[in-house]
Amino acid sequence: xxxxxxxxxxxxxxxxxxxxxxxxxxxxxxxxxxxxxxxxxxxxxxxxxxxxxxxxxxxxxxxxxxxxxxxxxxxxxxxxxxxxxxxxxxxxxxxxxxxxxxxxxxxxxxxxxxxxxxxxxxxxxxxxxxxxxxxxxxxxxxxxxxxxxxxxxxxxxxxxxxxxxxxxxxxxxxxxxxxxxxxxxxxxxxxxxxxxxxxxxxxxxxxxxxxxxxxxxxxxxxxxxxxxxxxxxxxxxxxxxxxxxxxxxxxxxxxxxxxxxxx
Numbered sequence: 001x002x003x004x005x006x007x008x009x010x011x012x013x014x015x016x017x018x019x020x021x022x023x024x025x026x027x028x029x030x031x032x033x034x035x036x037x038x039x040x041x042x043x044x045x046x047x048x049x050x051x052x053x054x055x056x057x058x059x060x061x062x063x064x065x066x067x068x069x070x071x072x073x074x075x076x077x078x079x080x081x082x083x084x085x086x087x088x089x090x091x092x093x094x095x096x097x098x099x100x101x102x103x104x105x106x107x108x109x110x111x112x113x114x115x116x117x118x119x120x121x122x123x124x125x126x127x128x129x130x131x132x133x134x135x136x137x138x139x140x141x142x143x144x145x146x147x148x149x150x151x152x153x154x155x156x157x158x159x160x161x162x163x164x165x166x167x168x169x170x171x172x173x174x175x176x177x178x179x180x181x182x183x184x185x186x187x188x189x190x191x192x193x194x195x196x197x198x199x200x201x202x203x204x205x206x207x208x209x210x211x212x213x214x215x216x217x218x219x220x221x222x223x224x225x226x227x228x229x230x231x232x233x234x235x236x237x238x239x240x241x242x243x244x245x246x247x248x249x250x251x252x253x254x255x256x257x258x259x260x261x262x263x
Contacts, residue, residue, distance in 0.1 A: 007024065013228070014224060014225050014228035015224065015228075016168065016170070016234070017170055017227070017228040017233055017234040018170055018172065018173055018176045018224050018227050018228050018233065019169075019170035019172075019173020019174075019176065019177060020173070020176055020177060020180055020224055023177075023180055023181065023184045023220075024217075024221075029076070030063075030067070030189055031060060031063065031064055031067075031073055031076035031077055031080060032076055032079075032080060033184075033185040033189050034059065034060055034063045034189060034193065035056055035059075035060045035080045035084065037185075037186075037189070037190060037193075038055065038056050038059045038060070039052055039056045039084070042055055042056065049087075049088045050088055052088070053084045053085065053087070053088035056080075056084055057080075057081055057084055060077060060080055060081075061077060063193070064076075064077045066196065071110065071113070071116060071118075072118050072122075074109070074110065075106050075110065075113060075118070075119065075122065076122070078102065078105050078106050078109055078110075079102040079105075079106065079122075081105075082098055082101050082102040082105055083098055083102065086098045086101065095130055095134075096130065096134075099123075099126060099127070099130060103123060106119070117165050117166070120161060120165060121158070121161060121162075121165065124157065124158060124161045125154050125157065125158055127157070128153055128154055128156070128157025128158065128255065129150060129153055129154060129157075131157070131252075131255055131256075131257065132153040132157065132255040132257070133153070133257075134257045147178065147182070148178060151174050151177055151178045151181075152174055153255060154174070155173060155174035155177075156251055156254060156255060157251055157255060159247055159251060160244055160247040160248045160251055163239040163243070163244060163247060164239060164244055167236060167237060167238050167239065168234065168235060168236040168237075169234075169235050170233055170234055170235075171232070171233050171234070171235065172227060172230075172233045176223075176224060176227055179223075180220055180223075180224065183216070183220055184216075184217075184220065187216050188213055188216045188217055188220070191209055191212050191213045191216065192209075192213055194209055195209030195210055195213060
């Protein structure tokens, strides 16, 4: 993992072509991954709701501090804190309430976040999922099918935002992210955490962890770079108002919750 300045222009271009920039820089996504992983582990160990929440916030805050506590990390930590606290209250708090609470909390703490593209992209991705799946009962419990659906929803929902804010989009980002997100989130990020913790006790294990992390990231990068060589995978051009309008209307209609639009 690195900051934007530590990634060369050619490497950044490859990440942009495949829509995987957020995986290889220290971003809010990693904070969410860490929080989800820790909360899930503590749930399996039968910790109480309050204990899970406190431990998750503490561990996530520690990771955010190690990551440099940049603006995207701060924003993700605030969002995580709102969700974790809302969940631990064990009350019937709607997902929409937690979403807007997180939004307002971020703006209160960081009013100028509205000037940051990452702010809009982060909340747009979450809103796409909430909008598309509200009122829908999952027909299957298969995690793979659910992951495919979620990634597809985020991809479709982000198209207008990517065109408007970045003037570009990747045609294959949803496919690449479908494999890259669990690879980074379930393998690389946990290995980083294990390496950090083990470094306080033994250098040999920490060194082994760094080696494994490097191999995991190198393999992921090899696949991403291979996809980036395809010339047709990336579109880059300033959008017209008509194109943006059509794209937004199409996305809202395509992802509309059940019952919102007439049959």
